[in-house]
Amino acid sequence: MNLFSDIRALVIDSLTAMTTEGALPEGLNFANVAVEPPRDAAHGDMATNAAMVLAKPAKMKPRDIADALAAKLAEDTRISSAEVAGPGFLNLRLAPVVWQGVLGAVLGAGTDYGRANLGQGKKVNVEYVSANPTGPLHVGHTRGAVFGDALASLLGYAGYDVTREYYINDGGGQVDVLARSVYLRYQEAHGQEVAFADGTYPGDYLVPVGQALKDKVGDAYVDQPEDVWLADVREFSTDAMMALIREDLAMLGIKMDVFYSEKSLYGTGKIEAALAELESKGLIYQGVLEPPKGKKPDDWEPREQTLFKSTDHGDDVDRAVKKSDGAWTYFAPDIAYHYDKISRGFDELIDVLGADHGGYVKRMKAAVSALSDGKVPLDIKLCQLVKLFKDGQEFKMSKRAGTFVTLRDVVDAVGPDVTRFMLLTRKNDQGFDFDLDKALEQSKDNPIFYVQYANARICSTLRKAEEAGIATNDPVLAAADLAEVSHPAQLAVIKKLAEWPRQIEIAARTNEPHRVAFYLYDLASELHGLYHLGKTEFGLRFVNESSETATHANLALARSVSIVISAGLGILGVKPAQEMR
Template sequence: MNLFSDIRALVIDSISALQAEATLPEGLNTDPVTTEPPRDPAHGDMATNAAMVLAKPAKMKPRDIAEALAEKLRADDRIASAEVAGPGFLNLRLSNATWAALPAAILTDGTGYGRSDMGAGTKVNIEYVSANPTGPMHVGHARGAIVGDAMASLLAYAGYDVTREYYINDGGAQVDVLARSVYLRYREAHDLSVDWPEGSYPGDYLIPVGEALKDKVGDRWLDAPEEEWLAEVRTFATDAMMDLIRADLAALGVHMDNFFSEKSLYGTGRIEDAIQTLDDKGLIYRGVLEPPKGKTPEDWEPREQTLFRSTEHGDDVDRPIKKSDGSWTYFAPDIAYHYDKVTRGFDMLIDIFGADHGGYVKRMKAAVSALSEGSVPLDIKLIQLVKLFKDGQPFKMSKRAGTFVTLRDLVDMVGADVARFHMLTRKPDAALDFDFDKVVEQSKENPVFYVQYAHARICSVLRKAADAGVDVSDATLAGLTPVLEDPAEIALAAKLAEWPRLVEIAARTHEPHRVATYLSEVAADLHGLWNKGNDNVALRFVQDDPAATQAKILLARATAVVICAGLGILGVTPVEEMR
C-alpha cells in the first residue's frame, strides 16, 4: 500500500474525467503531476501540483484547472476536503476513515509495507570502504562503510539488484611498505632488534602477523635479501590485513558480496584493454597540459604525455594516464577497474569515497561515460570527516593503532547499532561530530535512543496487553479498523503513510540518511501520542476493555512495523526493552 501513490492515481483519474468532459484538452502529459505533504501541515494532508504543471500545455489558468479538479476529488470518499490556494495550489485533507484504514493495511502488508519495485531489477554496483590493506580501518572508514551498506540495503528495498563491492588497493607502493613492516615484526618475533624507518607501519596490529610469518617460514628469511622475500611477504601481509578488515567490517555488521583486487589488473592486459577501448574512440592522445591552477609558467615544466580526452565527457581538463617513464598513473588502473564493472553488466555504479577524493569525481565520471558511451551512470558520494569527542574533549588516540581511533575501537566503545545509526544522522557530505558520551545518553536529544525507546515502548504495551489476555496477534489486529480522532493519532498515521514515498525518494537520491531522519520523526509522533495518553485515558494504547485495547494498539503495532523496516535498512537491530 502507498497512500500517496493511491491519491496521485485518483488525481490522474480525475484529470482523465475532465478530459472526457472536454474541460481539459486531450494529450496532456501527467508525468510531472505529484502528490506530496504540504510544506505547512496546517494546509492539509497532501498537496498536488497538477493545476500548476498542466496550465501551460492546457492553455488555461492554473486556478481554473484547480477548481475543476477539486470538484472531482471531493466526490471521492477518501477526500474530506479539497481547497484551492493562491494561483492554483490544491490542498487535500483525507477523511478520518482513510487514516483509520491505514494501520490494518500496514499489518496486512507486513514486511512488504514500503517496499518498492521502482528499481525494476536494475543492476547496481556499490563500491565502498576500499581502505588500503595496510592496517586496521579508522573511524572515517567506518562512516563510509555504514553509508555504503545502508545505501545498498535501501536500494535493494526499493527493487534494485545490488552488489556490494570492496576494491582492494593492493597494487601500489604502500603494500611494499606494509611487507617491509611485517618483515621487521618477523625479525622481532625472532628476538632481534629493529629500526623503524620513517613512513613504515609500526602499529601493534602487525605483531601477530610477524609471529604468524615466523610460524610459517621459521628463520628462512632472516638473512635473505629483500628480493627473495618481498613478493611472498607482500601477499602474506595483504591477506592478513584483509582478514583483519573483514573481521572489523563484520563487527560493524557489514558483509561484502565481492572483493576486487587492484593487483589483478596488472600484468593481465586488463589495463591495456581499457585504455585501448578509449583509444578506439579517439580519446587517447599525446599532448601537453596547461599549468595547474596556482602554477606559473616559471615553476611548471611542460612535457608531452599520454592523455585521456576527458574534457569531451564533462571534465575540466584532460588527464594523464601514463607517467614520463612509461608506467601507468594511478588513474589508469581505476579506469580499468570501472571498465570491468561496465563489462560485468551493471546498469548503475555508485562509489563511496573519502572527502579527499573531491578532485577525482569529474575524471572518473568522464571515464565511465566514455567507456559505456553514456549508458551507465556513475554517482560518487564523498564522505566528510568524523570529529570524535569524549568528556567534552577531542578524542584521537587508539591503544592498538597508536595514532587514530580504529573502527573496532568504535564498535567496542558504543556498539555497532549506535555507531551505525549516529553515522547516518547527517548527509555524508557534511562533517559529523561523534561524542562518545552523547551517543549513549538516554534522552530525547539522542536520536538513537529516541527511536529505540519508541520501539521498546510499543513492545511493552503489546506485552502488557497479551499478559492481560488480549489477542494482539497481527492476524487479529489486521482485521480491525480503529477510530482515529485525536490530532496526535492522525499525525502518527499520516507519518506512517509517508514511509513508501520516503523509501523511493531516498533510493532515487542515494541518501540513506533520510531514513534515519524519518525514523526520528516517527518516534517523536509516537512519544507525543504516548504523553497525551498520560493526561487523556482514552488515548492510551491499553484500555480496560479488550476490544478497545485492540483498536488502540493496532496503530502502535503498525508503527513498530515501520520502525523495524527503517532500522533494518540502516542495519540497526530494534530493541524490545531498554536497559
C-alpha cells in the same frame, strides 16, 4: 500500499477526465504533477502542484485549473475536501477511513510495507570502504562502511538487485611499504632492535603479523636483501590485513559480496583492454598537459604522455593514463576496474569514497560515461570527515593503530547499533561530530535511544496485553474496528506511517539513507507524544481497560509503528530493541 502514489494516480485520472471533457487542452504532460505533504500540516493532508505546472502549457490561469480539479477530486469518496490556496495550489484532506486503512496495510504486509519496485530488478554495484589494505579500518572508513551498507540495503528494499563490493587497493606502492613494515616486526620477533623509518607503519597491529610470518618461514628472511623477501611478504601482509579488515567489517554486521583485487588488473591485459575501448572511440591521444594550478612555469617540465580526452565527457581537463616512462598512472587501473564492472552487466554504479577524493569525481564519471556510451550512470558519494569527542574533548588517537582512531575503538565504546545509527543522522557530505558520551545518553536528544525506546515501549505494551489475556497477533489486530482510531493525535501517527513508502522512494532515488534515520526519529516522536497524551486521556491508552474494541484498535496502531520502525532499522543495519535496560 503507497497512499501518496494512490492519490497522485487519482489526480492524474481527474486531469485525464478533464481533458476528455474539454476542460483542459489535449497533449498536456502530467509527469511533473506531484502530490506531497503540505509544508504546513494545518493546510491539509496532501497538496498537489498540478494547476501550477500545467497553467503555462495549457495557457490557462492556475486558479481556473485548480477550481475545476478540486470539483473533480471532491467526487471521490477518499477526498473529504479539496481547497484552492494562493495562486493555484490545491490542498486535500482525506476521509478518516483512508487513514485507518493504512493500519490494515501495515499489519497485512509486515516489514514489507513500504517495500518498492522502483528499481525493477536493475543491477546496481555499490562499492564502499575500499580502504588500502595497510591497517585496521579507522573512523573515516567506518562512516563510509555504514553509509555504503545502509545504501545497499535501501536500494535492495526499493527493488534493485544490489552487489556489495570492496575494491582492494593492493596494486600500488603503499603495499610495498606495508611489506617493509611487517618485515621490521618480523625482525623484531627474532629479537632484533628495529627503527621505523618515515613512511612505514609503526602500529602495534603489525606485531602479530610479524610473529605469524616468523612462524611460517622461520629465519629464512632474517638479514636477507629486500629482493629475496619483498614479493612474498607483500602477499602475506596483504592477506593478513584483509583478514583484519573483514573482522572489522563483521563487527558492524557488514558482509561484502565481492572483494576485487586491483593487483588482478596488472599483467592480465585488463588495463590495456579498457584503454583500447577508449581509443576505439577516439578518446586516447598523445599530448602535453597544462601545468597544475599553483605551479610556477619554471617548476613545470612539459612531458608528452598518453592522455584520455575526458573533457569530451564533462571533465575540466584531460587526464593522463600512461606516464612518459611507460608506467601506468593510478587512474589507468581505476578505468579498467570500472570497465570490468560495466562488462559484468551492472545497470548502475555507485562509489562511496572519502572526502579527500573530491578531485576524482569528474574524471571517473567521464571514464564511465565514455566506456558505457552514457548508458551506465555512476554516482559518487563522498563521506565527509568524522570527529570523535569523549568527555568534552576531541578523541584523536589509538595506541594500537599508532596514529588514528580505529573502527574497533568506536564500536567498543558505544556498540555496533549505536555506531551505525548515529553515523546516519547526517547527510554523507556534511561533517560529523560524534560525541561518544551523548551517543549513550537516554534522552530525546539522542536519536538512536529515542527511536529504540519507542519500539521497546510498544513491545512492552504488547507483552503486558498478552499477559492480561488480550490477543495481539497481527491478524487479530488487522481485523480490529479501526474506526476507533480517530483522535487527531492518533491520525497524526497514521499520517506519518503513510509517508513511509514515499520516503523509501525518495531516499532510493537520491541515494540518501540518512532520510530513513530522520523519518524514524519523527515517527518515534509522534508515538511518544501519543503515549504521553494517553496518561490524561484514557481513551488513547494502548490498553483501554473499559473497551476491548478500543484496545485492539489502539494496539493495531502501536504494532504498526513497531513494524515500520523495525523495517527502517533493518535498512540501517540496526537491531530493533525489544526492551531497554
